[in-house]
Amino acid sequence: MSKFEGSCHCGAVTWAFSLPIKTVVKCHCNNCRKLQGSDYSSWVVVPQSQFEVLSGQDVVSLYKANETSSKSFCSTCGSAAYLVNGKHFPGNFVLPLGAVNNYTNELAPQIQVYTTDKAPWVNLHEDEPVFS
Numbered sequence: 307m308s309k310f311e312g313s314c315h316c317g318a319v320t321w322a323f324s325l326p327i328k329t330v331v332k333c334h335c336n337n338c339r340k341l342q343g344s345d346y347s348s349w350v351v352v353p354q355s356q357f358e359v360l361s362g363q364d365v366v367s368l369y370k371a372n373e374t375s376s377k378s379f380c381s382t383c384g385s386a387a388y389l390v391n392g393k394h395f396p397g398n399f400v401l402p403l404g405a406v407n408n409y410t411n412e413l414a415p416q417i418q419v420y421t422t423d424k425a426p427w428v429n430l431h432e433d434e435p436v437f438s
């Protein structure tokens with residue numbers, strides 16, 4: 307399979323992306339903690355040309371986190387739809403791994419970042435390289 311689809315919780319916003327993705331990153335930084343409300347977050351990084359919103363663009367709200375980064379989310383259910391991280395991944399969309407409908411091994415996290423910020427109870431995975 308080379309095409310993946312995902313959605314927000316209520317299903318209004320749906321999107322799709324195709325392989326090859328740039329990476330799948332497991333991030334422990336404070337920004338991701340606050341944006342996702344979780345002790346760490348897993349993200350699929352996809353070149354913008356390989357991503358499309360299939361439905362619900364009219365209910366997507368944009369939150370600008372800073373000069374180069376934003377979080378687009380569903381106005382109905384509040385789930386993150388897609389994010390932009392212009393500092394680390396310019397030209398890509400950053401998608402919440404948990405929003406993908408169909409998991410395959412191609413979406414297994416590839417790198418772990420901001421591990422110095424990680425919560426003490428979160429264990430690093432030995433088979434995923436630590437990038438920072």
Ligand SMILES: [Zn+2]
Nearest residue numbers: 314316380383
């Ligand atoms: Zn929704």
Ligand SMILES: [Zn+2]
Nearest residue numbers: 333334335338
């Ligand atoms: Zn992060």
